[in-house]
Amino acid sequence: MRPEPVLYGDRKVYPVSAFNRGVASWLQRLPTVWVEGEITELRRQAGWQSVFFTLKDPADGACLPVSMPRGTFDALGLDLADGATVHVFGRPELFAARGTFRLRALSLEAQGLGALLAGIERLKRTLAVEGLFARSRPLPLFPRRIGLLTGAEAAAKRDFVTAVQARFPAARVLVAETAVQGPGAPRAIVAGLAALAAEPGVDVIVLSRGGGSFEDLLPFSDERVVRAVAACPVPVVSAVGHEQDTPLCDLAADTRASTPTAAARLVVPDEGELRERLASLRAALARETARTATRAHERLAAVHAALGREGGRTVVRARERLDAHAARLARAPGALVGRKRAELEGLAGRLRALSPEATLGRGYAIVRAGDAVVRTGTALAPGERVDVQLAEGGFGAVVEETR
């Protein structure tokens, strides 16, 4: 259905409604597409056929009016608030009565935290497998220059610089201010990191960003930024967001700090402490050297004393040995006599055991006739006189008969 112009001479003139219809028919030939943006100015009323809202691009604020059939919108059962990120599937159409164009939505999906978190989780697993989160280089104790990458907002930069100067007044800080939020932020952060790392003497880089919403911190979980942090030739300290936030750049950095102030404590030493430590090291140096000298002296004295003592002890031991010999020598004659006496007494005992007196003691008697000892009865005759000797004394007797 082509709109018909009215002819004024050779000039074709379209009435407004015809013009609008013409544009509308052109718009209808465009394909249906998915559009992403944040919902604002959501208007829904029971009597209306459609729900209206404006899709806003968070990067530059570009706006797109959207209408959606109320029934379709209600059927989604979504609790959408202003600021929610959505994907809208639809095609542009002209609102002929007003000559404004808008997106006619056929479908809508919420792109909430869940969808973003799932994307970050996937990226985290991929990068972890690549080993991007495994590095933790030591920070220099005394960096020649400190690179600070920070947003234009003053707080994080001021906190860091103040803390650095309080601890170590001689620190040299090189500041690179970049966009840290929005779609251009990842590329700006990557460029800032590279520029800082290329500066001579920069021994450590601090990535600083104050607290913000989950979405505000998204650039610090961007794959390009995370890879740049992991590949940075100098150690990187990540001080992004608050304690509870863990953007992926925290994992790729060599060290993580909860705040810019904490980052300052990590990258510069406390000069007062440093000087105290040096003084105490010097004192220890002098003390320990003196102690080594004292110990050497004491050892020498001890060895000398031992030398004298051992010399004396040798003489004493020799004298003692000599005395022992002399004593044994002196005891020797007495012992000899005793031994001989004991031998003699033994012999005397054996002698006594063999004498007739011992036999008589056991009750035997010796019978003599004249001087001869009588051994057989038949050697005697009745009436003959014999002499009987006992152990004690004896008696004379007359033989009555012989057997």
Added chain:
Amino acid sequence: MSERPSEPTFEEARAELEKIVAELESGRAGLEEALALWRRGEELHRLCLAKLDAAQGAIEDLGRRAGDASPQ
């Protein structure tokens, strides 16, 4: 890392000083060795202090420096 190859950085000098003191504290060093360590320790201490004293603080801006033909 250092300006001259023979001169240690602050960290290197301090680390060596710490090591020397630890060695002396262990009591393993003989007298001659202890005296040599002490002389080296004093030298390192002077070096560390000199480096601390010579350091000059500065806050520079990379963006502004980049636009400047002759920095500083």
